[in-house]
Amino acid sequence: MMYDFFVDLFGSSTLAGIISGLIQAFLPLFTFILPFALFAVWLERKVSAHMQDRLGPMRVGWHGWKQTIADILKLIQKEDIVAKDNDKLLFNIAPVLTFAGSYAAFAAIPFSGYFIGTELDLGVFYIVAVTGLVVAGILMAGWASNNKYSLLGSMRSVAQIVSYEIPTMLVLLSLVMISGTMSLHTLSEMQTGYIWNWFILGGPGFTLSKFLLIPLMFTGFLIIYISTLAEVNRTPFDIPEAESELVSGYHTEYSGMKFAMFFLAEYANMFAVSAIVAAVFFGGYQSPFGYLGNLVGAEWLIPVEQFFWFTAKGLFFVFVQMWLRWTLPRLRVDQLMTTSWKYLIPIAFVNLILIGLITLL
Amino acid sequence: MREYFGNIFTALSTIFVGMKITFKHMFVPAVTIQYPEVKPELPERERNRLYVNIDDCIGCDQCSRACPVSCISIETTKAIPGEDLGKTSNGKKKALWVTNFTIDFAKCCYCQLCVFPCPTECIYMTDVYEFAEYKRENLLYDFVNLTHDERQQKRDNLAKFNAEKEAEKLKAASEPKPEIKKDQPEEK
Amino acid sequence: MSQDLTKNTKVSSQSSKIRTEEMILNMGPQHPSTHGVLRLELGLEGEIVTKVIPHIGYLHRCFEKHCEAMTYPQVVPYTDRMDYLASMGNEFGYAVAMEKLLGIEVPQRVEYIRVIMAELQRIASHLVALGTYGADIGAFTPFLFCFIDREKILHLFEITCGARLLYNYIWVGGLSHDIHPDFVRKTREFIKEFRPNLKEINDLLTHNRIFIDRTANVGVLPIETAINFGVSGPNLRGSGMKWDIRRDDPYSVYSKLDFDIPVGKGTYGTTGDSWDRYFVRVLEMEESCKIIEQALDQLPEGDVTSAIPKRIKPNVGHVYGRVENPRGELGYFIVSDGSTSPYRVKVRPPSFVTLQIMDEICKGYMVADVVTILGSLDIVLGEIDR
Numbered sequence: 001m002m003y004d005f006f007v008d009l010f011g012s013s014t015l016a017g018i019i020s021g022l023i024q025a026f027l028p029l030f031t032f033i034l035p036f037a038l039f040a041v042w043l044e045r046k047v048s049a050h051m052q053d054r055l056g057p058m059r060v061g062w063h064g065w066k067q068t069i070a071d072i073l074k075l076i077q078k079e080d081i082v083a084k085d086n087d088k089l090l091f092n093i094a095p096v097l098t099f100a101g102s103y104a105a106f107a108a109i110p111f112s113g114y115f116i117g118t119e120l121d122l123g124v125f126y127i128v129a130v131t132g133l134v135v136a137g138i139l140m141a142g143w144a145s146n147n148k149y150s151l152l153g154s155m156r157s158v159a160q161i162v163s164y165e166i167p168t169m170l171v172l173l174s175l176v177m178i179s180g181t182m183s184l185h186t187l188s189e190m191q192t193g194y195i196w197n198w199f200i201l202g203g204p205g206f207t208l209s210k211f212l213l214i215p216l217m218f219t220g221f222l223i224i225y226i227s228t229l230a231e232v233n234r235t236p237f238d239i240p241e242a243e244s245e246l247v248s249g250y251h252t253e254y255s256g257m258k259f260a261m262f263f264l265a266e267y268a269n270m271f272a273v274s275a276i277v278a279a280v281f282f283g284g285y286q287s288p289f290g291y292l293g294n295l296v297g298a299e300w301l302i303p304v305e306q307f308f309w310f311t312a313k314g315l316f317f318v319f320v321q322m323w324l325r326w327t328l329p330r331l332r333v334d335q336l337m338t339t340s341w342k343y344l345i346p347i348a349f350v351n352l353i354l355i356g357l358i359t360l361l
Numbered sequence: 362m363r364e365y366f367g368n369i370f371t372a373l374s375t376i377f378v379g380m381k382i383t384f385k386h387m388f389v390p391a392v393t394i395q396y397p398e399v400k401p402e403l404p405e406r407e408r409n410r411l412y413v414n415i416d417d418c419i420g421c422d423q424c425s426r427a428c429p430v431s432c433i434s435i436e437t438t439k440a441i442p443g444e445d446l447g448k449t450s451n452g453k454k455k456a457l458w459v460t461n462f463t464i465d466f467a468k469c470c471y472c473q474l475c476v477f478p479c480p481t482e483c484i485y486m487t488d489v490y491e492f493a494e495y496k497r498e499n500l501l502y503d504f505v506n507l508t509h510d511e512r513q514q515k516r517d518n519l520a521k522f523n524a525e526k527e528a529e530k531l532k533a534a535s536e537p538k539p540e541i542k543k544d545q546p547e548e549k
Numbered sequence: 550m551s552q553d554l555t556k557n558t559k560v561s562s563q564s565s566k567i568r569t570e571e572m573i574l575n576m577g578p579q580h581p582s583t584h585g586v587l588r589l590e591l592g593l594e595g596e597i598v599t600k601v602i603p604h605i606g607y608l609h610r611c612f613e614k615h616c617e618a619m620t621y622p623q624v625v626p627y628t629d630r631m632d633y634l635a636s637m638g639n640e641f642g643y644a645v646a647m648e649k650l651l652g653i654e655v656p657q658r659v660e661y662i663r664v665i666m667a668e669l670q671r672i673a674s675h676l677v678a679l680g681t682y683g684a685d686i687g688a689f690t691p692f693l694f695c696f697i698d699r700e701k702i703l704h705l706f707e708i709t710c711g712a713r714l715l716y717n718y719i720w721v722g723g724l725s726h727d728i729h730p731d732f733v734r735k736t737r738e739f740i741k742e743f744r745p746n747l748k749e750i751n752d753l754l755t756h757n758r759i760f761i762d763r764t765a766n767v768g769v770l771p772i773e774t775a776i777n778f779g780v781s782g783p784n785l786r787g788s789g790m791k792w793d794i795r796r797d798d799p800y801s802v803y804s805k806l807d808f809d810i811p812v813g814k815g816t817y818g819t820t821g822d823s824w825d826r827y828f829v830r831v832l833e834m835e836e837s838c839k840i841i842e843q844a845l846d847q848l849p850e851g852d853v854t855s856a857i858p859k860r861i862k863p864n865v866g867h868v869y870g871r872v873e874n875p876r877g878e879l880g881y882f883i884v885s886d887g888s889t890s891p892y893r894v895k896v897r898p899p900s901f902v903t904l905q906i907m908d909e910i911c912k913g914y915m916v917a918d919v920v921t922i923l924g925s926l927d928i929v930l931g932e933i934d935r
Contacts, residue, residue: 047387048689049391050386050387050388050391051383051384051386051387051690052386052689052690052693052694053386053389053390053391053392053693053694053697054391054392054393054693055391055393055395058395235687236687236759238687323380323383323384324376324380326383326689326690327376327379327380327382327383327688327690327753328376328379328687328688328757328759329683329686329687329688329754329757329759329760329763330686330687330688330759330763331759331762331763332762332763332915332917332918333917334915335759335762335763343365343368343369368758371758372758372759375756375757375758375759376757376758376759378752378753378756379752379753379754379757382749382752382753383690383753386690386694392697392700403707404707404708404711404729405708406707406708406709406710406711406726406729407707407711408710408711408712427622427623428623429619429623429624429626429627470626470715471712471715472625472626472715472717473711473717473725474622474623474626474717477725486711
């Protein structure tokens, strides 16, 4: 639609293609991710404050909702320090790569029935692969900082992300086995109906396998939630960014806007993984109990409602991530690795095998 | 094996217990007050900035001697006879002009040791705590309300009086002493 | 002084065959765990710590030299400022030592009020220790819960003497003010609210599996080492030794009060690890609540300023007086030459002795554990450097 409009306007299909492509690339960024990141920072500060019996930001706007904007403005006008011995190219590219990795995952996430970035048949595979870019970005940041602490911090972070990708993949694989498709859009569509059709409760249809699957699905959900927590470096797995080796890990040497990009990337990543968990286990954009649009007879209302449900589920999981951050202490590095390799991976394997057996029924 | 599952179970259960507590606390009203608009209520014995009621001060120097950081400096001048300085609020008659009473609040440690020895209770701690200054010199508080000329006048008065007394003494010493008659009985 | 955190590599080629490289890591004067300004020089072999050398003196304020120029009552505000988190304990120690030197007896009311203040101060100090320890480990919420309770205690102190942190309340021979009429009622209310809060902090932090994994079996202090170094207080009791000056060398009215001495038992690991030291502090807070309730019940009437001498001029001599501070045994050695000003005041701070064992108990652990161990020892640089 947009493409045709530009072809009419400019008369040249390549130019129209470029412009509509650019708009399609930037639109979700500016209308969804950036506002979401600003909102998420504010939410985190308010949630943490109320959990600790205090108030949080209160002055800049009603209950401080403009506080993040003020912080971003402050960060933009800060001096961008690049030390003499830093590897300039890598230093400058690292935050961009980290952000790009988490942003690219948004392409395959179904926001609503009618709006999805790209209808990928390999949705799940693509997402897991592209979040690996984050690893490259972090390594670059640590190396280019020319600081032994940053290097160690970033190596630990890389080890953490890589080890926790395995349980994620195993659980997603088990889900692919049940549903037979890798596309997130189709996975969400399969969970139409009501809340009992969601995969967390066994999946669509009323067969014996559905009831057998329920405990396995719960275990899978727990495993994937914990692993994705580790992938976004949140407490209890935040050794890379909080006082690791007594300084702030791989983003010590960054100042100003680049630092802001790391943080934006973290919050965008948080939403991306929450969205994936919601899409796979909790019905994506499906509502748990019918659509208002269907009831009233307004067909156009349904995509809006679906978008609302999707964002609500994503926000809920983001809230649980914040909740966990302010409750739990931090794990030490070797305990982090033990949790992944000795606990999560064996359980995920057993899960996979059992689910495979059940699908044979 | 049993330890393995035990670990998982205790980990998950303690995490859930912790989460329940923080969730409950989200609905407890906040304990912070929004400071410049809402100020805390201070108790009556609060120890903040000192105040000196200079009309009651008799210049005894007790507070200055009690201070552990020597932040009070007092300079007094004796009054010449005939001058009436008035009484303090609890009836004591003042005999000294206080020409200099400064407290350096940059040094004061708010320990309250100067309040106890004062015989007229003219120095006491108020509850004022918002008195920050940009320059350190502005924290040197001067409590005497005589002008600079008036203080100098008091000192000059005393110096003149003393000089006059000295002159009289010298005159009396240089005059011939009267003879004492030896056959007069000594009177008690 | 340099605050940079770069590492130096020292290559020693003494033994010609083997080239050993020891890395020196500087945990600089300012570091995220807020124990004051302390510089720890760590010798590392890879990740494992081989030696720890503490460098102190960044907070030295010449307390002992100042005392030689002050009169005896003027020393009290200075003693407050040594261990600023437990000021009542410092003043109490000075008062106990001076009253021994002068040979005066204070009224019973004064003794009971001093005990109540000291125990309230113990709770406040332990709350800071627990809160900051949790924050070092990564749990940020218990820190704030602890400080909410601490605010209530500081309010109690504020209505009594007017200050929240540095009181100048316990004087030689008595107290500066009698307690406020509302004090007893408010203290009882506080204790009633505090016990459920303590249980909540326990649920949130003490028995949390992740916290236990971080602190159990870390920094084990064997009991002989502790005794040999002269460690006292919760650190010694965490290793299993039941030694408390309030019970073994009683001063004031502690002999009339009934309380228990908690020791570490190695519940989740070895006896004497960081978890034990931490848990001893939690249990001590409960015991302090018991002491305060008993003291409030037994509080007699009287005049708190009647025994304060007009001029303190002791005979020539010297005295050593000690009290049980929240961090251990605080001792004052006072030498008097017959004038109104002491000849020498020497303080034996508990944290100074405790800091010495860092080298012993940190060997063989990882760098992240050094922070854990330092937090469990609960030192305050104010009293180490004086």
